[in-house]
Amino acid sequence: MGRWQARWLVWFGLSVLAPLAAAQERPFAAVLAAPAPALLTDRAPAERLDDRVTVRHLAFRSLDVPGPNGPVANEVYALLALPTGPGPYPALVVLHPGREAAQRAIAIAWARRGYVAISPDLPGIADPARARHSRGLWTGKPYGSDRWLLRPAAASSTLFQAAAAGIGAVRVLQQRADVDRGRIGIVGASFGAYETLLLAGLLGDDIRAAYVVWGSGYFDETSFSKDMADLSPADRARWHAVLGAENYLQGIKADLFLAATSNDRAFWLPAVARTFEGITARKNLVIGPNADHASTGYPGAAPRDPDGSWTEQEIHYFAHALQGSGPALPVARLERVAGDTAVVQVLGTDIRSVTVYSSATDAPYPKRTWVALPDSRVSAGADGRYRIDLRALGLGERDWFVQASDARGTSSSTLPQRWGGAAR
Structure with a gap:
């Protein structure tokens, strides 16, 4: 196949088949309409770290995933970090990068800043070896399995399961008396940044602010282009319709900040720019020159506490957006x-x-x-x-x-x- 033919197929899949597929199915409708997930027994006793922060080790029931012997429920572990006091507080969902799992240190740091912070394990993104408190078919498979799989159902994709886990984490926050439901934000890095875009688009007015660190939509224009090319045109179009963040950008109602790097090896700059252009909500952007998927290239990039955030300026961003403190970012x-x-x-x-x-x-x-x-x-x-x-x-x-x-x-x-x- 010639280069122009391959490009035509990509264009046809994204421009023709994907919109048709998106119009024919609303794969997240049931997940979004479901009540708050049932909380299961905590995976470990609560920890009172000091007079400022308490940590709980929650688990909640998420999707039923098709398996060889029938559906198997995902049980999602989520670390919940709570400031001391009744609140209500602003809240953050913290979405981890690939090969990691629920972010204990970052969630605790946000609680010390005055936020209720929840960080769930994300199927398909978490390393199963690190997600030892979660349950489900995905935990018994190699890292990254079934990301592009949408058969026999959309829930077969671990990235669909990750989005459901993120939605579940938001619903858990919305049920808490110590959370101000009008001040919920999302922050995520790398694959967690992609999920941040997806969730902000799916949840609309439920999210007040979002901060995206090294992520984008348009996977055909990223390091995942090889995975996309391995799919048939129809399967690629359906994957984009169901899980392409670009299809949900116009649903974003939150203020959104996109922190990118010019030399990102995973999420290439044209895909980042195209993603940013597709967002119609209030938005802002920074690009770190000569930086590759790292917190460098601009003064507000490197965090003072590397265990407490992915960038320094996300702290200022949420202080303004969710706490009403300090000036907005330039x-x-x-x-x-x-x-x-x-x-x-x-x-x-x-x-x-x-x-x-x-x-x-x-x-x-x-x-x-x-x-x-x-x-x-x-x-x-x-x-x-x-x-x-x-x-x-x-x-x-x-x-x-x-x-x-x-x-x-x-x-x-x-x-x-x-x-x-x-x-x-």
Whole structure:
């Protein structure tokens, strides 16, 4: 098969078959309509860590998954970290990356900051060897099994099961008297970031704020493209219809921040940009130049406590979005490009730096080198507007974006642009 034929099949699957499949089925309807999941016996005694935080080891019944001898129930373990006092508190669902499991240290750190935090094991994403308190068919299989499987039912996919586990965690929070149901957020990294997008789209107004760390939709444009290519066009279209985060972006009602890296080996920058463009809710973005699936590349990236969050600025983000504390993160917006000049508006408090990064387009995104333009090519004007002399990009095709940071180090970026047109 020629390259153009392969590309046509991908286009046909995503543009024609996926929307048709999405229109014909609403696979999460029953999960979303179900009552809060039944809590099972705690997997371990509660821990009173100190006078500020208590930890509970919950388990709840999730999906019934088709098995060779009939359906088998998933029992999802979730670590629940509680601040001392009656509340009500804002709450966070903490979604772990691949090969990990419920995030004890991060959930506890959020509880110390004044949030009820719950972190469930996610089927298909968690390492079964680490998810020793969860039960289900997936726990007896190798890591990553059945992610792309939608037969005999959507629930056969472990990523569908992961989404159901995340929805269940939100429902557990909504039933608690110490949780303010109007202030529930989600934070997730890597595969957990993909699930954050999916859940924010599925749950709509139930989620107030979401922070996505190194994740996207459009798996055909990520390191999972090989897995997608192994599926038939019909199966690929159905997978995207059921589990492609891109199909749920317009359902997002939460404020959403997407923290990306320019050289991400898993979630490539074009897929991140396309995902961001598809979100119609209030949104913001940062891109770490020359960073690969790690908290580097901008002042607010690396957390002061590596065990307490994935990035430092997510702490400021939720403080503003859910606790009403501190200023919002800065926002960098490309207003226009006219000839050799671009105008970017930066909104925020005490902005300390505005930097333009660019790269040649002759290498794959994970292997690119991004170079900062001299400060002399960026001039500040009124109302937070900055004029950029694009001639500094030099000759030849180049991609560029702007990064703005405030005194706290929290940062925002524009989407990448191509010198002479949008970067794709």
